[in-house]
Amino acid sequence: MGVQTNRGHQPTRREFLLLSGAALAMARPAFADRQKPKIGYLSWFPESMKDDLDRFREGMEKVGYTEPDYELEAYFTGGNPQSTRDIARKLIEEPVDVIVAVATPAVHIVKAATQTIPIVMFSANALATGLVPSLSYPGGNLTGVSLLLTDTAGKRLEFLRQIEPGLHTAAFLGSTKDPNTVNFVKQTQMAADELGVKLAVKLVDGPQAIGQPIFEAMKADGSQAIIAQPIFVGYQDEIVAMAMKDRLPVISDWAAFAKAGALFTYGARQAAGMRRTAYYVDRILKGTKPADLPVEQPTEFELIINLKTAKALGLNVPQSLLVRADDIIE
Structure with missing residues (x-):
C-alpha cells in the first residue's frame, strides 16, 4: 500500500508553532x-x-x-x-x-x-x-x-645533558596504566640514542608501588637521574624525597615537581x-x-629550574639555561 500525502496542505499558525516548539525542544x-x-x-x-x-x-x-x-x-x-x-x-x-x-x-x-x-x-x-x-x-x-607532553619528552633529556655533561645513564620512571607511557618512552629513547645516553626504563602499576628500593636499584644500576612521567603528579613530594636520598636528581613536565625539589621541569603550562x-x-x-x-x-611551554636542588647535588646549571628559564627556585 502506498503512502498518501497531502501536497496541497499548508500548516496553520497553530501547527507551525507546535512544530517550531518541538524543534527547539x-x-x-x-x-x-x-x-x-x-x-x-x-x-x-x-x-x-x-x-x-x-x-x-x-x-x-x-x-x-x-x-x-x-x-x-x-x-x-x-x-x-x-x-x-x-x-x-x-x-x-x-x-x-x-x-x-x-x-x-x-x-x-x-x-x-x-x-x-x-x-x-x-x-x-x-x-x-x-x-x-x-x-x-x-x-x-x-x-x-x-x-x-610526549612530544617534549626528548627536550627534557637534552636540558639534563647540558646540566650534567658527563651523563651516561638515566632512568625513566613510568606507569603501566597510562596508554601514553609507550609514547613517553619512545620520545625519550630517541633523544637518549642521539645523545649517547643509556635509558633504563622502570614501569610500575601505580604510585603506591613506588618505594625507596626502586631508587636504590636505579642508583646501583648506574642511573644518574630520574625522568618521572607526569602521570605521577600529586605524588611528587614522595618521589623527589626518595630520589634525593640516593642523590638522584628528578626531572619532569609540570611545575609541581620543581616546587617539590625536582632539578627542573619543562612542559606545557x-x-x-x-x-x-x-x-x-x-x-x-x-x-x-x-x-x-x-x-x-x-x-607556550615553561622551564622551571630549582637551583637549591642543583646546589645540593653539586650541579652547575649553565647560564644558557638560566636565561631561558621562566622561573628559578632558589
Missing part, C-alpha cells in the same frame, strides 16, 4: 529541563591535586559562570582504574550534562563508558593514543585540550590548560557539539 541542551547544568569532574590524579579543580573554577568564571550557576560533582581516584570506572558509570547514570576527564587513563575509561554524554579531556597526547582521529575534527562526543577546559564546557552547554570543537594544543 530537541535542539536545546539536556540541562535545559533542569534549573542549572550539572558538570562531572573526574581526575585520575589524587586529591592532593585539588588545585586543578580551582583552576577549572577560575576558567568557568572567565567564561561567565559562578558556582551558583552550575553544579559541580568532582572526584579524584589516585590512579585506581576500578574506582575511575565506577565513578564514570555513576556520573553517566545520573546523568551529568558534561564530563571533564583529567589525564589520559581517565579519558579512555570515560570514552569507553559513554558515546552520548559530552566529554572534555585534559590529556598528554590525544592523537598518540587514538582518543581522537583528528585534532581539527575530533568527531564523536570527545574534545578538549591535548598537552603535547598545566594551570592554563586546566582553565581552558572551561571554554569547552561553556560551548557545549550552549549547544555546540564536541565533534565541532577542534582539540587545542599548547603554544
Whole structure:
C-alpha cells in the first residue's frame, strides 16, 4: 500500500508553532529541563591535586559562570582504574550534562563508558593514543585540550645533558596504566640514542608501588637521574624525597615537581590548560557539539629550574639555561 500525502496542505499558525516548539525542544541542551547544568569532574590524579579543580573554577568564571550557576560533582581516584570506572558509570547514570576527564587513563575509561554524554579531556597526547582521529575534527562526543607532553619528552633529556655533561645513564620512571607511557618512552629513547645516553626504563602499576628500593636499584644500576612521567603528579613530594636520598636528581613536565625539589621541569603550562577546559564546557552547554570543537594544543611551554636542588647535588646549571628559564627556585 502506498503512502498518501497531502501536497496541497499548508500548516496553520497553530501547527507551525507546535512544530517550531518541538524543534527547539530537541535542539536545546539536556540541562535545559533542569534549573542549572550539572558538570562531572573526574581526575585520575589524587586529591592532593585539588588545585586543578580551582583552576577549572577560575576558567568557568572567565567564561561567565559562578558556582551558583552550575553544579559541580568532582572526584579524584589516585590512579585506581576500578574506582575511575565506577565513578564514570555513576556520573553517566545520573546523568551529568558534561564530563571533564583529567589525564589520559581517565579519558579512555570515560570514552569507553559513554558515546552520548559530552566529554572534555585534559590529556598528554590525544592523537598518540587514538582518543581522537583528528585534532581539527575530533568527531564523536570527545574534545578538549591535548598537552603535547610526549612530544617534549626528548627536550627534557637534552636540558639534563647540558646540566650534567658527563651523563651516561638515566632512568625513566613510568606507569603501566597510562596508554601514553609507550609514547613517553619512545620520545625519550630517541633523544637518549642521539645523545649517547643509556635509558633504563622502570614501569610500575601505580604510585603506591613506588618505594625507596626502586631508587636504590636505579642508583646501583648506574642511573644518574630520574625522568618521572607526569602521570605521577600529586605524588611528587614522595618521589623527589626518595630520589634525593640516593642523590638522584628528578626531572619532569609540570611545575609541581620543581616546587617539590625536582632539578627542573619543562612542559606545557598545566594551570592554563586546566582553565581552558572551561571554554569547552561553556560551548557545549550552549549547544555546540564536541565533534565541532577542534582539540587545542599548547603554544607556550615553561622551564622551571630549582637551583637549591642543583646546589645540593653539586650541579652547575649553565647560564644558557638560566636565561631561558621562566622561573628559578632558589
